[in-house]
Amino acid sequence: MVLLTKGQLLRTQHRCEEAIPEYDTVIASDRNSVAALVGISICKVLVGLVNEAIPLLEQTIRLDPRSPYVVYWYDWLGQVHLLESRTDEAIVWFEKARSVNPAISGPHLHLASAYALKAETERAAAELAEARRLSGEGSFSSIARLRRGYFGVPKIRVLYEATYFAGLRKAGVPEE
Numbered sequence: 001m002v003l004l005t006k007g008q009l010l011r012t013q014h015r016c017e018e019a020i021p022e023y024d025t026v027i028a029s030d031r032n033s034v035a036a037l038v039g040i041s042i043c044k045v046l047v048g049l050v051n052e053a054i055p056l057l058e059q060t061i062r063l064d065p066r067s068p069y070v071v072y073w074y075d076w077l078g079q080v081h082l083l084e085s086r087t088d089e090a091i092v093w094f095e096k097a098r099s100v101n102p103a104i105s106g107p108h109l110h111l112a113s114a115y116a117l118k119a120e121t122e123r124a125a126a127e128l129a130e131a132r133r134l135s136g137e138g139s140f141s142s143i144a145r146l147r148r149g150y151f152g153v154p155k156i157r158v159l160y161e162a163t164y165f166a167g168l169r170k171a172g173v174p175e176e
Contacts, residue, residue: 006019091118
């Protein structure tokens with residue numbers, strides 16, 4: 001439990017390279033630790049090991065398919081596929097997330113990006129409108145505001161620009 005807590009703390013401090021060995025140790029002693037699997041999957045993406053996150057997330061979902069957090073795991077798996085330019089696969093996971101809990105804005109926003117990348121402009125606009133409605137006035141008003149989040153190492157920031165943010169621009173989110 002101490003190693004898991006240490007991994008979680010390091011991850012929240014954006015120190016994923018240090019968190020990964022902590023999670024690895026937890027998983028070595030309990031390969032079914034959902035919290036460690038989710039934590040390490042996030043860290044793997046943020047340090048640039050995107051493809052390594054997919055089997056970890058799939059295992060998490062298999063271990064606890066009825067978790068109240070499965071919506072976030074589906075959404076994160078969609079984001080991983082989107083970063084790898086596997087837009088069709090990303091859409092499948094985003095749609096699953098949306099169907100689990102349509103009141104969460106993230107899957108709608110991510111679907112807006114993915115649909116726009118596929119030139120499905122009406123669907124993209126509808127998802128963007130729903131994400132904004134769910135999050136309130138001024139939400140998702142510009143790429144600049146969305147960029148304020150933490151997107152990991154430069155390689156990953158480049159992937160977000162080329163996929164997620166490019167899609168949001170096509171969906172109608174202005175730069176400023």
